[in-house]
Amino acid sequence: MNWLTNYVKPKLRDLVRPKEIPDNLWHKCTKCGQMIFHRDLAKNHHVCQHCGHHMRLSVTERLELLFDDGKYTRAELPKVKQDPLKFSDRRKYKDRIKEANSKTKEEDALVVAHGKMGAQNVVIAAFNFAYMGGSMGTAVGEGLVAASKLAIVQDAALIVVPASGGARMQEGILSLMQMARTTIGVERVKEAGLPYIVVLTDPTTGGVSASFAMLGDIAIAESGAVIGFAGRRVIEQTIREQLPDDFQTAEYLYEHGMVDMVVRRHELRPTLINVLSLLRHTKPAGDLVELAHGDKPIEPEVEDNINDIPPPPDIRRPDSEPLPGTEEKDEKDEDHKAD
Numbered sequence: 001m002n003w004l005t006n007y008v009k010p011k012l013r014d015l016v017r018p019k020e021i022p023d024n025l026w027h028k029c030t031k032c033g034q035m036i037f038h039r040d041l042a043k044n045h046h047v048c049q050h051c052g053h054h055m056r057l058s059v060t061e062r063l064e065l066l067f068d069d070g071k072y073t074r075a076e077l078p079k080v081k082q083d084p085l086k087f088s089d090r091r092k093y094k095d096r097i098k099e100a101n102s103k104t105k106e107e108d109a110l111v112v113a114h115g116k117m118g119a120q121n122v123v124i125a126a127f128n129f130a131y132m133g134g135s136m137g138t139a140v141g142e143g144l145v146a147a148s149k150l151a152i153v154q155d156a157a158l159i160v161v162p163a164s165g166g167a168r169m170q171e172g173i174l175s176l177m178q179m180a181r182t183t184i185g186v187e188r189v190k191e192a193g194l195p196y197i198v199v200l201t202d203p204t205t206g207g208v209s210a211s212f213a214m215l216g217d218i219a220i221a222e223s224g225a226v227i228g229f230a231g232r233r234v235i236e237q238t239i240r241e242q243l244p245d246d247f248q249t250a251e252y253l254y255e256h257g258m259v260d261m262v263v264r265r266h267e268l269r270p271t272l273i274n275v276l277s278l279l280r281h282t283k284p285a286g287d288l289v290e291l292a293h294g295d296k297p298i299e300p301e302v303e304d305n306i307n308d309i310p311p312p313p314d315i316r317r318p319d320s321e322p323l324p325g326t327e328e329k330d331e332k333d334e335d336h337k338a339d
């Protein structure tokens, strides 16, 4: 009987038991509501294939997306005093930190990494929104200052990718002080003649948008990202006016001159590489040779059988009207030659 109950019965039970299906295989697009298979979503960098909506990207996926071959080295950030104000609201701040640590396996809301992008040295400081809403406390401030120092030491460009609700209120005035500290940090990078680029992602608000996030040499915003200082509801209640639907979106900010470009996630890496190479290589790679005055310009080499090549099609306006002035000028030229 033992053999039957201990061996055969569990085997049979395993055979007939319904297979457990993990509940996180399908994700619902927050904009169009379509269901997307998790592998398709990861392959598409968390951009909805139905409506193009950009969903939030985790900090590790963000770094893998930006660095060459997804390879980078994480920098160790300075340790700070946790819970300096012994703050407590409905729960103790210390407990909130512990929970965020175990949920994200990170020490705070900022990750600093260095590596290559388009074979150029870069230091990237990316926010982790999953860690207490990416809020900026003393640890984040220290991390950003460390990132700016690292960029200077490595002669690298500094790229900051905010995804933050703003300053961390549990650290009171100490978190607000980070606005000034991070501003000085990025100012040092600029003084060293190195590019400082911000990639504003969803969301960039509060004390973060009021400090280093708006100070980039080039401000790039990810398509559809919410970027602003105070929340929409607060502004509407204060000014007693209805705000437009696209208020505080990346596209709205671009139209009003607050950001330099709005880029879709797939184009983010090539755009950044392009911007970096333009900012870092201001001189041409080869030597420039000036033609002596009076020298004939070098004629391009043409093949002998040039007469066999059919003439190009008429690319002027469809009704084949000559462009204003062109015909007359040709005639005059011919007259001149005849003389």
Ligand SMILES: [Zn+2]
Pocket: 029, 030, 031, 032, 033, 034, 048, 049, 050, 051, 052, 053
């Ligand atoms: Zn969608």
